[in-house]
Amino acid sequence: MPFDSKENYEEVFNNETFSDCDLSDHSFEYCNFKNCDFSGANFSGSLFSDCTFEGCNLSNIQVIECKLQSIKFTECKLVGIDFSRCSKMLLSFQFDHCQMSLCVFTDLKIKETSFLNCEIRETDFVSSDLTGSDFSGTSLSGATFERCDLSGADFKNASNYQFDPWANKLTGAKFSVPEVLSFLRPFNIVIE
Numbered sequence: 001m002p003f004d005s006k007e008n009y010e011e012v013f014n015n016e017t018f019s020d021c022d023l024s025d026h027s028f029e030y031c032n033f034k035n036c037d038f039s040g041a042n043f044s045g046s047l048f049s050d051c052t053f054e055g056c057n058l059s060n061i062q063v064i065e066c067k068l069q070s071i072k073f074t075e076c077k078l079v080g081i082d083f084s085r086c087s088k089m090l091l092s093f094q095f096d097h098c099q100m101s102l103c104v105f106t107d108l109k110i111k112e113t114s115f116l117n118c119e120i121r122e123t124d125f126v127s128s129d130l131t132g133s134d135f136s137g138t139s140l141s142g143a144t145f146e147r148c149d150l151s152g153a154d155f156k157n158a159s160n161y162q163f164d165p166w167a168n169k170l171t172g173a174k175f176s177v178p179e180v181l182s183f184l185r186p187f188n189i190v191i192e
Contacts, residue, residue, distance in 0.1 A: 019057075067091075073098050084108055135161075155179070 007027045013036055020040040027047045035055040044064040052072045059079035063086045071093040078095075082104040094114040101121040109129040117137040124144045132152040138159075145163040152172040155161065159179050 068093050072096070078103055 006025065008029070008031055010030045011028070012032045012034070014034045016033075016036045018036060018038045018041050021038075022042045023038075023046055024042050024044045025046060027049075028051050029047070029049045031048075031051045033051065033053045033056050036053075037057045038061055039057050039059040040061070041058075042062045043066040044062050045066065047067040047069070048071055049067070049069040050071075052074065053076050054074045055076065056073075057077045058073075058081065059077055061081055063081060063083065065085070065087050067087045067089060068083075069090045069092055073093065074096045076095075076098045078098055078100045080102045084104050084106045088109070091108065091110065092113075093110075094116075095118050096114065096116045098115075098118045100118055100123055103120075103123045105128050106124055106126045107128065110133070111129055112132040112134075113130065114134045115138050116134060119139050120141070120143050121139075122142040123140075125148055126144055127147045129149045130153055131149050133150070134154045135158045136154050137157045140158060140161040143161060143163075145161075146167050149169045150173050151169050153170075154174045156174050156176045157179075158176070161179070
C-alpha cells in the first residue's frame with residue numbers, strides 16, 4: 001500500500017509509481033501529483049478534490065464512481081479512461097497540454113471544461129453537454145461529437161476535428177479558418 005492513510009490532505013507526491021495499485025475508496029484533497037505513474041490503478045469510489053496532476057501517466061485507470069472535483073491535468077497521458085463511469089456529483093476537471101486517446105466522455109454534463117493545447121485521439125464525446133468548453137489549440141483526430149451541446153464552445157486554432165454541425169448544437173461556438181471548412185467535407189465539393 002503506497003499511502004499511510006486512506007485520507008490524504010495537502011500532500012505532494014513526486015516521481016512515485018502507483019501502477020496497478022488499488023486506490024479505491026481513498027480520499028485526496030488539495031494534493032499535487034508530479035511525474036507519477038498511475039497506469040492501470042483502480043480509483044473506483046475514491047475522492048479527488050482540488051488536486052493537480054502534472055506530467056503523470058494515468059493510462060487505463062478505473063474510475064467507477066470516482067469523484068473528480070476541481071481537478072487539473074497538465075502534460076498528462078490519459079489513455080483508455082471511461083470518464084462517463086465517474087460520479088456525476090460536482091464532476092469538474094481541466095486539461096492542459098495532455099495526450100488523450102480512447103477516452104469516453106459520453107452523456108456527461110461538463111460545461112466550461114478546458115481542453116487546451118491537447119492531443120485528443122479517438123475519444124468519444126457523444127451526448128455530452130460541453131456548453132462554453134474550450135478546445136483552443138487542440139488536435140481532435142478521430143474524436144466523436146454527436147448530439148452534443150457545444151453552444152459557446154471555443155474551437156479557435158483547434159484542428160483535425162470532423163463532425164456533423166447538424167447533429168450538434170453549435171449556437172455561439174467559435175471556429176477558425178481554414179479548419180472550419182471541415183464541415184463541408186460530407187458534401188464532396190471542391191473549394192478553390
